[in-house]
Amino acid sequence: MGLxxxxxxxxxxxxxxxxxxxxxPRETLDYSYQRQMEMLQQVRRxxxxxxxxxxxxxxxxxxxxxxxxxxxxxxxxxxxxxxxDLARTALERxxxxxLQLQSLDDQQQQLQAEQDKLILAEQRLTAKVEAFxxxxxxxxxxYTAAEAQAKIGEAVSGISExxxxxxxxxxxxxxxxxxxQARAGAVDELLDSGALQDLSAPGTDSIDRELAxxxxxxxxxxxxxxxxxxxxTGSEATAPEGTTGGAA
Amino acid sequence: xxxxxxxxxxxFALADGLRGDxxxxxxxxxxxxxxDSTDAYDAELEQLLGFVxxxxxxxxxxxxxxxxFVLPNREWSMASVRDFLGDRPA
Numbered sequence: 143m144g145l146x147x148x149x150x151x152x153x154x155x156x157x158x159x160x161x162x163x164x165x166x167p168r169e170t171l172d173y174s175y176q177r178q179m180e181m182l183q184q185v186r187r188x189x190x191x192x193x194x195x196x197x198x199x200x201x202x203x204x205x206x207x208x209x210x211x212x213x214x215x216x217x218x219x220x221x222x223x224x225x226x227d228l229a230r231t232a233l234e235r236x237x238x239x240x241l242q243l244q245s246l247d248d249q250q251q252q253l254q255a256e257q258d259k260l261i262l263a264e265q266r267l268t269a270k271v272e273a274f275x276x277x278x279x280x281x282x283x284x285y286t287a288a289e290a291q292a293k294i295g296e297a298v299s300g301i302s303e304x305x306x307x308x309x310x311x312x313x314x315x316x317x318x319x320x321x322x323q324a325r326a327g328a329v330d331e332l333l334d335s336g337a338l339q340d341l342s343a344p345g346t347d348s349i350d351r352e353l354a355x356x357x358x359x360x361x362x363x364x365x366x367x368x369x370x371x372x373x374x375t376g377s378e379a380t381a382p383e384g385t386t387g388g389a390a
Numbered sequence: 391x392x393x394x395x396x397x398x399x400x401x402f403a404l405a406d407g408l409r410g411d412x413x414x415x416x417x418x419x420x421x422x423x424x425x426d427s428t429d430a431y432d433a434e435l436e437q438l439l440g441f442v443x444x445x446x447x448x449x450x451x452x453x454x455x456x457x458x459f460v461l462p463n464r465e466w467s468m469a470s471v472r473d474f475l476g477d478r479p480a
Contacts, residue, residue, distance in 0.1 A: 145420040
């Protein structure tokens with residue numbers, strides 16, 4: 143494998159890894175859940191902030207109420223002492239404090255309404271985040287199972303391929319054996335016909351074969367003559383051609 | 391058609407008939423890398439890049455097609471190519 147192809151494999155493997163990572167729904171779900179939890183924390187912090195502000199307003203209102211009562215007392219004392227100017231000033235300050243108290247009451251109501259809304263939102267969000275968390279774990283489990291199944295599938299297909307290779311190898315071996323057998327048969331035929339010399343059987347060249355043939359023919363001729371004598375037919379007509387002259 | 395991608399440069403389509411020539415040049419480049427010969431590597435990479443650029447037809451970047459071969463560009467040093475290939479055995 144050349145450099146270009148290796149680079150191609152590496153490049154594709156790296157890209158595939160990057161894509162796999164980006165596309166892994168488990169990581170996406172976890173990230174999403176984390177974001178939701180952060181949002182929930184923000185809402186909870188908001189509820190706490192509003193509650194703190196409301197408390198502060200309540201304290202200010204209490205102080206103002208005390209101040210109003212005090213100013214009213216001072217106005218009475220001043221009037222009793224014949225100091226109408228001081229009594230008027232005290233009453234003016236009391237009026238200003240009362241107006242401020244009214245404003246604080248409005249603020250307090252607004253903060254209460256905001257706090258109620260945030261508490262409701264926090265409760266709903268908590269329920270949603272909890273539902274998401276459960277769903278997330280289910281999806282993750284499903285994905286993990288699917289991934290495992292895919293891996294098993296890949297492994298099985300890998301095994302199948304290997305088995306295929308084994309089958310192919312056996313087929314090739316069988317083919318080879320058949321070819322060798324066919325060749326062996328052909329060689330035997332050629333040896334029998336004399337077209338090929340059997341080097342494993344020395345001394346059977348063409349001269350040997352010719353001598354053997356002559357020897358066989360002499361033997362047949364001798365046997366024929368012996369049989370002819372024994373039966374005493376002497377029939378020349380039935381004698382095979384070329385057997386009357388004895389051994390050649 | 392053979393698609394060769396030159397990293398950080400572009401993609402080129404080469405005729406199937408050039409495969410042999412391409413592989414021969416690629417083998418020489420790999421040999422230079424394996425022999426740690428910087429001069430040979432630089433020369434072979436230069437030649438191979440030139441071969442791809444001149445014999446191939448550049449494909450537009452928005453053409454989405456799988457590439458068969460990937461080549462580093464001229465800016466890649468031998469060390470960076472080795473690092474890139476490092477996680478794969480020869």
